[in-house]
Amino acid sequence: MTEQDAIIYLIDDDDAMRRSLVYLLDSAGWRTEAFASGRDFLDQYDGHVPGCMVLDVLMPFMGGMEVQQVLRARDICLPIIFLSAHGDLAMAVQAMKLGAVDFLEKPCKDHVLLDAVGRSVRHSIVQCLSEQQLAAARARLETLTAREREVAECLAAGDCNKTIARKLQISDKTVQVHRHNAMEKLHVHSTAEIARLILHAQTPSA
Amino acid sequence: MNSLSPLIRPLLVFLALVSCAARAQTAQPVRVAVLADKGIESAEQEWAGLFDWLNRRVPGRSFVFVGLDHPELRQAVHDHSVDFVVTNGGNYSELEYSEGVTRIATLDSPLGLSPDQAVGSAIVTRAGSGITELADLKGKHLLAASPEAFCCYQIAARELVLAGIEPERDLGRLEFTGFPIQRIARAVQDGKADAGIIRTCLLEQMIERGEIKPHALRVLSPRTIPGFPCQTSSRLYPDWPFAALSHTAPELSRQVAVALLEMPRTPEGYRWSIPAHYAIVDELFRDLKLGHYANLQQETLEALVRRYRLELMLLASLIVFWIIHTVRVDYLVALRTRELRHMTEAMRERQNALDHAGRLAILGGMASAIAHELKQPLAAIGNFARGMDRRIVAGRLEPEPLREGCHEIVQQSTRADATIEKIRSFARKNVGVMRSVNLASFVKEAADLFGVAHPEVCIDWDDSTDPSGAQVRADAIQIQQVTFNLLKNAFDAQKAAGNPGAPIEVTLADMERGYQVSVRDKGGSLRDEDIAHLFEPFFTTKPDGLGLGLALSKGIVESHGGTLTLTKEAQGVRASFWLPAEYPHD
Numbered sequence: 001m002t003e004q005d006a007i008i009y010l011i012d013d014d015d016a017m018r019r020s021l022v023y024l025l026d027s028a029g030w031r032t033e034a035f036a037s038g039r040d041f042l043d044q045y046d047g048h049v050p051g052c053m054v055l056d057v058l059m060p061f062m063g064g065m066e067v068q069q070v071l072r073a074r075d076i077c078l079p080i081i082f083l084s085a086h087g088d089l090a091m092a093v094q095a096m097k098l099g100a101v102d103f104l105e106k107p108c109k110d111h112v113l114l115d116a117v118g119r120s121v122r123h124s125i126v127q128c129l130s131e132q133q134l135a136a137a138r139a140r141l142e143t144l145t146a147r148e149r150e151v152a153e154c155l156a157a158g159d160c161n162k163t164i165a166r167k168l169q170i171s172d173k174t175v176q177v178h179r180h181n182a183m184e185k186l187h188v189h190s191t192a193e194i195a196r197l198i199l200h201a202q203t204p205s206a
Numbered sequence: 207m208n209s210l211s212p213l214i215r216p217l218l219v220f221l222a223l224v225s226c227a228a229r230a231q232t233a234q235p236v237r238v239a240v241l242a243d244k245g246i247e248s249a250e251q252e253w254a255g256l257f258d259w260l261n262r263r264v265p266g267r268s269f270v271f272v273g274l275d276h277p278e279l280r281q282a283v284h285d286h287s288v289d290f291v292v293t294n295g296g297n298y299s300e301l302e303y304s305e306g307v308t309r310i311a312t313l314d315s316p317l318g319l320s321p322d323q324a325v326g327s328a329i330v331t332r333a334g335s336g337i338t339e340l341a342d343l344k345g346k347h348l349l350a351a352s353p354e355a356f357c358c359y360q361i362a363a364r365e366l367v368l369a370g371i372e373p374e375r376d377l378g379r380l381e382f383t384g385f386p387i388q389r390i391a392r393a394v395q396d397g398k399a400d401a402g403i404i405r406t407c408l409l410e411q412m413i414e415r416g417e418i419k420p421h422a423l424r425v426l427s428p429r430t431i432p433g434f435p436c437q438t439s440s441r442l443y444p445d446w447p448f449a450a451l452s453h454t455a456p457e458l459s460r461q462v463a464v465a466l467l468e469m470p471r472t473p474e475g476y477r478w479s480i481p482a483h484y485a486i487v488d489e490l491f492r493d494l495k496l497g498h499y500a501n502l503q504q505e506t507l508e509a510l511v512r513r514y515r516l517e518l519m520l521l522a523s524l525i526v527f528w529i530i531h532t533v534r535v536d537y538l539v540a541l542r543t544r545e546l547r548h549m550t551e552a553m554r555e556r557q558n559a560l561d562h563a564g565r566l567a568i569l570g571g572m573a574s575a576i577a578h579e580l581k582q583p584l585a586a587i588g589n590f591a592r593g594m595d596r597r598i599v600a601g602r603l604e605p606e607p608l609r610e611g612c613h614e615i616v617q618q619s620t621r622a623d624a625t626i627e628k629i630r631s632f633a634r635k636n637v638g639v640m641r642s643v644n645l646a647s648f649v650k651e652a653a654d655l656f657g658v659a660h661p662e663v664c665i666d667w668d669d670s671t672d673p674s675g676a677q678v679r680a681d682a683i684q685i686q687q688v689t690f691n692l693l694k695n696a697f698d699a700q701k702a703a704g705n706p707g708a709p710i711e712v713t714l715a716d717m718e719r720g721y722q723v724s725v726r727d728k729g730g731s732l733r734d735e736d737i738a739h740l741f742e743p744f745f746t747t748k749p750d751g752l753g754l755g756l757a758l759s760k761g762i763v764e765s766h767g768g769t770l771t772l773t774k775e776a777q778g779v780r781a782s783f784w785l786p787a788e789y790p791h792d
Contacts, residue, residue, distance in 0.1 A: 023611060027600075
């Protein structure tokens with residue numbers, strides 16, 4: 001997953017403004033998709049990541065802030081750069097609280113916008129990668145049988161084979177078989193790795 | 207008298223008789239004025255026989271000859287310095303009117319037909335002159351004795367006037383030779399003039415005496431008067447009268463009249479006859495506008511003034527009152543007109559100030575819209591230019607995207623230019639120019655403009671009129687100003703009520719030979735006591751309002767012959783203005 005995979009979603013109701021931003025971002029080497037309204041974007045967005053949104057605060061029918069709220073509700077974690085013609089401090093603070101990456105005043109310097117886009121995309125990638133790792137860990141944990149899971153959790157807690165056998169009231173031999181199968185399924189080579197994976201999977205998602 | 211003693215009575219009778227005799231002996235001489243315009247001595251000789259007769263026939267009185275010319279005679283009669291006057295018919299007629307002299311006898315001349323028809327004029331010309339009628343005298347040289355001579359200038363002049371020739375104006379030359387008039391006949395015969403005015407019968411007398419060759423002279427426009435032996439150009443007038451003045455004692459007049467009538471013919475054949483009628487002389491004066499007719503108007507006016515003095519005074523005071531009244535009314539009208547003008551001027555100034563303030567407020571409201579309209583293309587241009595710059599720096603020199611960038615920059619600069627031009631033309635537009643305009647299109651334009659200035663506003667536009675219709679005579683800018691005002695009120699009301707995004711309904715509909723534009727908001731309701739004041743200038747329910755919008759809007763709509771109304775709805779307010787259709791259809 002690299003910056004090449006990122007798509008910049010541009011939402012601005014002014015045609016000329018939209019086209020010029022597309023041109024600028026394209027000139028800087030970004031892939032873009034442009035929409036005239038927040039609703040158009042919400043209807044057509046397929047969940048692609050990584051990327052970021054450049055969103056006009058003041059738009060008829062559905063303002064930038066509303067789009068942000070809908071995205072949060074749908075659990076879509078695209079970073080948002082707000083553009084505002086009227087530098088409204090209160091609005092900026094609220095947007096940032098809701099997780100906007102940046103709040104820029106129009107017209108902004110091109111490098112300011114491009115820096116913000118780059119930063120947002122990198123943020124998106126990192127976020128995506130960690131999300132992917134988490135998902136993979138959880139998926140691998142899902143493949144374990146109940147007994148294998150119990151054994152793995154005990155290993156992660158630092159128990160030795162004998163202690164596990166006594167806790168689960170099974171034979172040492174059986175513990176060894178489960179331990180072997182779990183490490184195979186989780187693609188790990190040490191009990192330390194098992195511990196890290198389970199710990200990671202238990203953290204709440206971002 | 208009955209108490210007087212019989213002795214005294216004879217004494218009184220005696221005394222009376224004595225006094226009578228004494229009065230007769232000391233009686234003043236009777237002065238008889240005689241017109242002597244041909245010379246006093248010749249006149250005195252001429253009339254000597256008459257005076258002898260009178261002195262003989264009227265006992266105890268002596269008659270004195272007083273020879274006078276025209277002005278002297280007039281003065282003497284006026285001053286009553288004479289008792290009788292002997293003059294020609296013309297002069298007599300004049301004196302009869304002005305001084306009240308009364309004829310007691312008229313001369314009976316052997317030349318005349320009768321005392322009534324004795325004097326006339328003959329206008330003579332040379333036999334071969336080519337002049338045959340009086341009218342032919344136009345532009346000719348005419349001779350006469352004297353302008354004051356009744357016979358024969360005035361008599362002839364009347365005939366000339368009646369023939370259409372005004373002597374003073376139409377004759378080539380009018381020359382007065384003085385007396386004797388024989389010299390006129392001779393002058394005409396000698397060709398010294400085209401024609402001459404002489405007494406009738408003079409021509410015949412001169413021919414008889416051999417003073418003029420027969421047929422050498424010819425009488426113009428001769429009249430035939432049966433029994434009259436001479437040729438005449440004029441009608442005949444009465445001969446000289448003997449007249450008494452108004453102060454002359456009637457008894458003396460009677461005695462003189464009797465003496466005159468009893469006078470035997472003179473050797474020349476003259477005698478006195480009963481008084482003739484001088485009415486014809488009066489007609490002559492009227493035609494010539496001479497004598498008392500010259501100052502008739504003046505006399506009449508004086509008489510009128512004397513007769514109607516009371517009425518005239520009443521009339522005069524009425525006129526004076528009327529003049530005073532008129533002057534007063536004029537003054538008051540001028541005064542009130544001036545006051546009214548001052549008032550209307552003050553009102554107009556106030557209205558102008560309001561208009562100005564209102565326009566400023568609207569311009570202020572539009573400033574953000576204008577800024578937004580310009581900011582967008584400028585920002586876009588910046589983006590395109592920076593994008594192109596980045597491509598060049600990165601060495602991405604494919605021509606297509608670079609050309610696209612250039613093209614976009616051009617397009618956006620054109621857009622900015624158009625916006626600036628729009629603002630300029632808006633600012634330039636003359637306020638107060640009424641033109642035929644489509645109400646729908648410019649109300650919609652105002653709504654769009656409002657939408658640009660306030661992006662969060664939502665306007666529901668509904669036009670139920672005939673698409674070709676909604677034609678009104680209006681100042682588009684002013685009506686847009688009104689629409690803008692109503693929208694702003696609606697939007698402000700909704701903002702204050704916490705629902706700025708609620709749709710504002712703007713409808714245009716046919717109504718009563720006109721069109722109605724309604725703006726309905728979903729804002730708060732109005733209080734009844736506020737509604738009454740909403741149209742007053744500087745009344746406002748908004749915390750930051752000027753209170754001018756509705757007052758101005760109402761003024762504008764009414765100046766277009768329309769009406770502006772506000773009605774409370776279940777939620778919010780409906781503001782409507784109605785304008786008359788340019789082509790009303792029933």
